Amino acid sequence: MEQQEPQQQESTIDSNLDSNQQRISGIWDNIMAFLHELLDIRQDSDRDETIEAVRKDISFQGHNAWILIFSIFVASIGLHANSTPVVIGAMLISPLMGPIVGMGLGTAINDAIMLRRSWINLIVMVGLSLLTACLYFLIAPINGITDELKARTFPTILDVLIAIFGGLALIVAKAKKGTISNAIAGVAIATALMPPLCTAGFGIATGSLKVFGGAMYLFCINAVFIALATFLVCKLLKFPMVKYANQAKRKRVSRIASLIGFLVLLPSVWLFYQLYQEEVKKAAGAKFIENYVEFDGMRPSYDWNEKDPNMLDIWMVGEPVPVDVLKEWEKKFTLQKGLEESTVRFYQGSSLPTENNEGVEVVQEELIDKLRLIQNKDVRIAALENELRKANEQEKDFNRLSEEVRLNYPQISSMSYAESINKDFITQQVDTIAIYNIIFNDTTLTVPNRVEIKTRIGKWLSYRLQTEKLKVNEIKRSFTIPVESTKKETQIPSKTVE
Structure with a gap:
């Protein structure tokens, strides 16, 4: 009996462990089933319809060509006017991504015709965009490069990430049954293919090779990674490969597509790594400045050479x-981590070399601009204080004058004052005259008496204020009749018949 009890306990423990394992396994299976149902996009993807839709968007002729031209004009105006909303509107109406997506899809499904059409239309698209943007900036008066244009002259790691995830969102949206137009419009804004082309046109129009090269570099990054994202998603969703009757031709097309994919992928990886290292270096430099370069009474300014x-x-x-x-x-x-291959140079006072005077001038210009801004604010404040002081003095003067008028002329019940600006259309002269309006308290005064009092007040004010530019007017007293009394007075008595 004593031996059976431990065996029963062991069997009970084993059964409990098996039960717990089954429960845990059931929970895990449920989680995996939920995630599969949540994230699986293969069931709801229409591959044939997606291929046909991408094939239609590749061509740049007719309506698409004119839409591209007009949207390039809109984007160029927005960049020239430094208006972000206008640039966003232009990106919404631009049909730029068709050939780029066609390149990725054509490579993925081994379609030589689609790949060739995509390349040709991409070259046409870029040439037409550059020509349109260059034409605008040649005609428009250019005061210099704006902030919106300058922001499109150098790529960063963020641009690569935007292009990658934007391209993934685009092809996933196109692959869904019933295309998600909102998602496609959002990708058009996020990937920002059009502004770099407009900026490159600005570089051609102004003869700036640096602006042109930086803008085209940014455009190529966006285009390459959108095509790469399209290629990867199409391979993941197992889009049907194009079949060829000639086996040799199929192998030749497959090799060409694979070579193009490799040529696109290899520089993309290298470019991503280079930009990532550049961002790490800049972040490390900024962190070094923030943590260590600090001294009382000193203000640092830095830039990479x-x-x-x-x-x-x-x-x-x-x-x-x-x-x-x-x-x-x-x-x-x-x-510092990330700055192992970098060096630093400090410049202060007379130790500043000639080739770095530009950086010092930038700091000095910033300080001068701030001083000017402070001075302008001080000038405006002083002017407003002066105007307020004048208004207070005029109010005090008018209070004294009105009190003297009240004591000397009991016939007057009130007096008001205002300045009137008059323009003589013949001489085109503008003059300011002080108008004093008076209301007589005694309504029984004759007209000659009123004229005499107004004349005497006018002469007294001229002597008192030492100016001839004033005028005294009489305002008739207005009486307000109560509504009830008006109604009583307007009532018509009824006639009585005798």
């Missing part, structure tokens, strides 16, 4: 920093 991208130049304005402090900063700079 254009000639040597691994050189961080720091300009210091204000109190001079001791040499031992600068050496300590240099040692800490070399120990």
Whole structure:
């Protein structure tokens, strides 16, 4: 009996463990089934319809060509006017992504015809866009590069990430049964294919190779990663491959498509890595400035050197920093993660070299602009205070004058004052006259008496204020008749018949 009890306990424990394992396994299976149902897009994808829709969007002729031209004009105007909403509107109406998606899909399904049409239409699209943007900027008066244009002259790692996830969202939206137009419109805004082309046209119109190269570089990044995202999703959804009757031709097309995919993928990976390293370096430099470059009475300004991208130049304005402090900063700079291959240079006071005067001038210009802004505010405040002081003085003067009029002329019940601006149309002269309006208290005064009092008041005011530019007017007293009394007076008595 004693041996059976431990065996029963062990069997009970084993059965409990098996039961718990089954429950855990059931929970895990339910979670996986839920996630599969939530994230699976293969069941609701219409592959044949997607291929046909992409094939229709590739061509750039007729309506699409004119829509592209007009949207390029709108985007160029928005960039020139520094208006973000106008640029967003242009991206909404632009049909730019058709050939780019066609390149990715054609490579994925081994369709040589689609791939060739996509390349040709992409070249036509880029050429037409550059020509239209260049034409606009040649005609429009250009005062200089705006902030919206400048923002499209250099790519960052964020642009790559936007292009990747934007391309994924685009092809997933196109693959769904019943295309999601809102998602496609949102991708058109997010990936921002049009502004770089307009900026490149600005670079051609102004003869700036740097602006043109940076803008085209940004456009190529967006186009490559959208096509790459399309390729990956089409492979994941197992889009049907194009079949060829000739086996040799199928292999040849497959090799060409694979080669193009490899040529697109290889520089994309290298580009992504380079931009990522650049962002890491910039973030590390900014963190170094924030954490270590600090001294009482000194204001730092920094930028990465254009000639040597691994050189961080720091300009210091204000109190001079001791040499031992600068050496300590240099040692800490070399120990920063992400700055191992970079160097730092500190400039202050007379140690500023000639080639870096531009950075110092930028800091000085910023300080001068702030001082001017403060001075302009002080001038406006002083002008407003002066106007307020004048208004207070005029109010005090009028109070004294009105009190004297009340004591000297008991026939007057009230007096008002206002300045009147008059223009003579013959001489075109503008003059300001002080108008004093008076109301007589005694309504029994004759007209000659009223004229005499007005004349005497006018002469007295001219002597009192030492000016001839004034006028005294009489205002008739207005009487307000109560509504009830009016009704009583207007009532018609009924006639009585005798």
